[in-house]
Amino acid sequence: MPEETLARVEAALLEWREWLEYLAGSFETYPLHPADIEDQRTLWERAARNVILQVVDRTGCGSGWHGHCHQVLTWFLNRWGVAPDVAAGLVDEAIGGRFHSWTGPDTVIVDAVAEQLALSLQPADDRTRADAPTQDHLQRWLAIRESVPWQEIPDSGTDGPVVPLRDGAAEDIRAFDGAIDPARAQGLRSALELLRTDAARGARLDFALLSSWQQHLLGAPQPPRFRPSPAFAKGGRERYRNSFAVHQRSGRW
Structure with a gap:
């Protein structure tokens, strides 16, 4: 009936408007500033996580909810x-194919998507300055690692290795990589098992050993050669210089 159809259309439009107004209000919960992304990443991550959970609750994770x-x-x-x-x-x-129709994402996946989204953001001036120097993210990671006062961190007070409550590496592979690419996850699990076996026997950490792990990760017929040129990730936003050159300059190998 025409009257019944109009009533349903009206109800749908009102529901849609109510949802948009709710979202607009929820976006304002956390006052975010693009220029202060470096200082606000935790806030961006928390806000993104809340947005995902709001959509999950609103849609009930039905058909096409991830869209x-x-x-x-x-x-x-x-x-x-x-x-x-x-x-x-x-x-x-950030989503990377990890959300699916008729399936609600578990907490680990929601947190991973929100974290990756927050980490991928760049300050507003960095996005607009074409003459900004190219950053080497591998060199940045090495500098951050060197800045941590490892020697000041107290030990657990117990003899022998610490037994973790859960296998964090295996759990991350299962929840993150397994949701995107099962074959990649299997390769990572194989490489992780080999890495732990080599560590247990006290194997010398060198390029040959690293290459053997990479072979299992990629499922390659033979150990791959190390790249001679820079690598890029996240659509070219991150740059990683040749790993051998970086470690050679830092005196690590």
Whole structure:
């Protein structure tokens, strides 16, 4: 009946407007500033996590819910100064195929998506300055590692290795990589088992050993050679110089 159809259309439009107004209000819960991303990453991560959970609750994870989640996360980033096309690309990379129709994401996956999205953001001035120097993220990671006062961290007071409550590495492979690419996850598990076996027997850490782990990770017929040129990740936003050159300059190998 025409009257019944109009009533349903009206109800749907009202429901949609109520949802949009709710989202607009929830975006304002955390005042975020693109120029202060480095100091606010935890806040960005928490806000992104809340957005995902709101969509999960609203949609009930029915058919195609993940498409709307992608849309809402893009709106969220755009609200806080990230260009729509850039925001859509960042959200696509962060979700990475880990959300599926009729399946609600577990806490580990939600946290991983929110964390990756927050870490992928760049300060507003970095996105707009074409003449900004190219950053070497591998060199940055080495510098951060050197800045940690490892010698000041107290030990557990017990003899022998610490027994963890859970296998964090295996759990990360299962929840993160397994949801994106089962074959990659299997390769990572194989490499992890080999790594632990080699560590237990006291094997010397050198390029040949690293290459053998990489062979298992990739499922390659033979150990791969180390790359002679820079590598890029996250759509070219991160640059990693030749690993041999970095370690050679730092005096590690």
